[in-house]
Amino acid sequence: MDPGGSEHRPAPAELAPEEVASTAAALGAAISTVLLGKSEVVRLALIGVLAEGHLLIEDVPGTGKTNLAKAMARSVGGAVSRVQFTPDLMPSDVTGVSVYDRQTSQFEFRPGPVFSNIVVADEINRASPKTQSALLECMEERQVTVDGTSYQLARPFLVLATQNPVEMEGTYPLPEAQRDRFLARMSIGYPDPAAEVAMLADRDRVDPLDALRPVTDVAGTAALIQAVGRVHIAPALRQYVVELVGATRSVPEIRLGASPRAVLHLARAAKASAALDGRTFVVPDDIQRLAVPVLAHRLLLTVDAHGHHRSAEEIIGMLLGRVRVPRGSGG
Structure with a gap:
């Protein structure tokens, strides 16, 4: 059984430097249709994708944290899952659980939402420390261990987590070990007046996420990551x-x-x-x-x-x- 979809695939083709830059520019342009006037934020998000590193998006409510995570996920293609972290969320709700199958008289592993290429962990600091710790192995070793059996996660694998730094009610600070697993932390900040005026022009009628289409696929993203390694x-x-x-x-x-x-x-x-x-x-x-x-x-x-x-x-x-x-x- 291979919940992470790690079956043998052909190696991604090597990309020339100009191909990497042009594909990344296309990804940035796509994400910028959702997050207006934030070129540096979009650039850092792309660095996270190319480095296959997890990103912590931290800012006050309403600045577009979740929209940024969703836009990134849709732009790079692949399997995407979203987990709304809440105080009652259990570790098995994230990683998966072994269920007894009466027909075979064996336990069958049912993968959780972490078995995706991109996992959007919304308001990650609302989950209990026990549930937060379920991500430690996933983020560092890119595998999940349940009942003594390890399951490889899909590649590429990125966690895009959001959290609100000012609202303390019902939140749990991220432990040092988990923060250290994030490649970078970014803050979006408020848009400038021109961007807010542009938002008023059409976003009450049209959601830009609905029009967003993948710029690349899993193989293309893997090729970008390999190019960074060179x-x-x-x-x-x-x-x-x-x-x-x-x-x-x-x-x-x-x-x-x-x-x-x-x-x-x-x-x-x-x-x-x-x-x-x-x-x-x-x-x-x-x-x-x-x-x-x-x-x-x-x-x-x-x-x-x-x-x-x-x-x-x-x-x-x-x-x-x-x-x-x-x-x-x-x-």
């Missing part, structure tokens, strides 16, 4: 990533710095950023541009830092100015 990152830039992440562990205002997983995620995101621009190599700007969204959500600040109204984003900005940038390290 992007070159020079030894000097690898050292720069390690030094930048390591610097978060020695700042007095931070009681928990970024993990070794953050090193891997930052490098992978930088390679995806280069691929978006049609390059086959990483430059320092790729790393610096992504340091805050990739690292900030992993840091725990001290009580004194909170008392002085310091933020993780501010501290990372300080570190970017302190850690020496290698020169001549592109290509």
